[in-house]
Amino acid sequence: MSTSPITRTAAELADDLAAGATTSVELTRAHLDRIASVDGDATEGVHAFLHVDAEGALASAAESDARRAAGAPLHRLDGVPIAIKDVLTTRGLPTTCASKILEGWRPPYDATVVGKIRAAGLPILGKTNMDEFAMGSSTEHSAYGPTRNPWALDRIPGGSGGGSAAAVAAYEAPLAIGTDTGGSIRQPGAVTGTVGVKPTYGSVSRYGLVAMANSLDQAGPVTRSVLDSALLHELIGGHDPLDSTSVQQPVTGLVEAALQGASGDLSGLRVGVIKELAGDGWQPGVMARFQESVDLLTKLGAEVVEVSCPSFVHAMAAYYLVMPAEVSSNLAKFDAMRFGLRVVPDGQPSAEDVMKATRDAGFGDEVKRRIIVGTYALSSGYYDAYYGQAQKVRTLISRDFAAAYDRVDVLVSPTSPTTAFKLGEKLDDPLAMYLQDLATIPANLAGVPGISVPAGLADEDGLPVGFQVLAPALADDRLYRVGAALEAAHAAAWGGPLLAQAPALQEVAR
Structure with a gap:
């Protein structure tokens, strides 16, 4: 990998800013240049963004640099740029939900998640593409044209949050916010080789998130590393009096759990492999990488057993x-x-x-x-x-989760049954599109947290595979411990992060 700032993780960029090795303006401009270089529009390029706010991002970056020069940064991530899915309201910036019915709408207020990001000093690069009102698994249902997978531009980046995942995978942003109603953070993470987290329902405010399904929607982080997700998750999490479904409990301990997991010791952890989320119809290459990851968990000291969740x-x-x-x-x-x-x-x-x-x-x-x-x-x-x-x-599914967590600490499965399919391949077959969320939907119905981490490349097509970890409600820290342990073990085997192997990204990696 090169020393280009756009290839570094958010945690590394935060350390660079703290050490005075770079400035937020330099980082923000580098990412804006990358967006201008590769994002394109609906006819070419990645098309991860619907709106880029270069002026606002650079102004925010300059303010961050001034704070740091005065010795008063607001947060560890102060000055690190971020992209926001276009389903979260942003004061003065377009919020369209990728729909013509909201074309040109500029909200007069920020979503709570966006407000927390601004208050912590992260420059907002822009708003990312998505399936219209978050309805889809491929980002092909955007009224403004599809986003493309940086691994292969003729493939989908997942959905509905394909824009956020593609922006992170294409090095257009080190961090992004997505939303997950039935897998819309985790499934895009799986097919783009990024990390995607669905927090416990109610632990991250939904105020200002344009609702698709109130009892299912949840905002969460999209990043290139588990530690980055932990940092962003802690920033956006916590109780919000403006959200009647908000849990009155702080979100803490996630960064500590990620650092602990990265040490590679999972001794005492009980892992349940979900029997129902495998078998016929699952791509062989996906299952091969999944089994390799399960074997890694065993080598790291975890106890692995098969668990049945029949209602799934x-x-x-x-x-x-x-x-x-x-x-x-x-x-x-x-x-x-x-x-x-x-x-x-x-x-x-x-x-x-x-x-x-x-x-x-x-x-x-x-x-x-x-x-x-x-x-x-x-x-x-x-x-x-x-x-x-x-x-x-839905009640039976929640009971299956509860019974499983009496036996194990976390549950695991492949994140998606297949790797990224070709653009247009499933547009005329809604049921085939819906099946992409087969493994992710149960967590939304029960409100439990989940993470998808890269598990390698499928033999058939050389495209990324995701490994899903699910934990009990409010035990989000377990996701980060397991996810970071797997990430470190895989990186050691691969000689670096999975994204370094993406053919379409090799120019920036040199």
């Missing part, structure tokens, strides 16, 4: 009833009356005519599909048969 086989069906039901309610506010797009038909249209025309023009096909499914599931005569039954399955 119904998780996807339950999710695709619960989530669309909440979608149909949440998206009702986009009515052309208060904010965003307004399409007025010819003649003397009624309010209903304007609403219909606006939603027809403003919502994409996938969004419309989920609104229709959710409205149907909640309709009179079908509520008990569909939505009510799905909620019962």
Whole structure:
């Protein structure tokens, strides 16, 4: 690897800033130059960003440098640039949720997560691309064109947060924020060779996160190292009185757990391999890398056993009833009356005519599909048969987790059944697209935390594979201990981080 600042982890950049080896303005400008060089637009390049705020980022960086010169940095990450998924409100900056219906909207307030990031002094590079309103597993459902995987530009970067994962993987940002409703941080992390974390539900504020499904959505870190995720997670976590679902408990001990895990000792840790998340339909190369990682855990001193969670086989069906039901309610506010797009038909249209025309023009096909499914599931005569039954399955899944955690400390599985598929390959087959979240959905239904860490490259295509670790609610520190231990063991075997092996990134790595 080169000494280029854009290839360094956020923790390394923070150390460089503390030592006076660089400035925030230099780091921010280097990342802005990288974005200008490789990001492109909807027709070429990575297209990780929907909006780049070069002026604002450089101004924030200059303020950080002034604080550091005065001996008053706000946080260890003060001055380290970051990218924000375009589903979190940012005061004065566009927040579109990758939808035409919010085109040009500039919120008058920051999401709590964004406010914490600003308060800690991290320059915000811009807003990243996503599936429209976070609905998708490939970032192909963005109204502004797809993001491409830096490992192979004809492949998807995962979704819905493919923009954040691709920005980190392409060295356009050292840190990013994503959101995870059914795997939208972890699955993009798996297919781009990055680290993605879904925190315990309610431990990171959802205030200012444009809701897709309130009982499932959770913001979290996207990074190139487990330690970086721990640093960012601790920064954005904690109780928020503006969020009624916020847990009244501080988020601490994550960095300490990551440092402990990196020492390579997992003695006494009990690991459960989820029986139901493997078998037919799982790519052989994914399973091979998963088994290698499990073997590594054993070598590091962990006790590994197989665990059955029988209700997990119904998780996807339950999710695709619960989530669309909440979608149909949440998206009702986009009515052309208060904010965003307004399409007025010819003649003397009624309010209903304007609403219909606006939603027809403003919502994409996938969004419309989920609104229709959710409205149907909640309709009179079908509520008990569909939505009510799905909620019962959700309870069974939570009980499976609880029973498993009586036996083991963490659960593990592949993050995604396959590596990154080609752009357009599954667009006409929604069910095949939904199956990409098969392993990640249970954690969202139960509210437990999860992490995806790189596990190597699949033999069939040389593309990244993710290894998922799940922990009990509010035991997020276990993710970091296990994730950092695996990361260190793999790096020793690979001779460095997995991203150094990405063909499309070798120029910046030299």
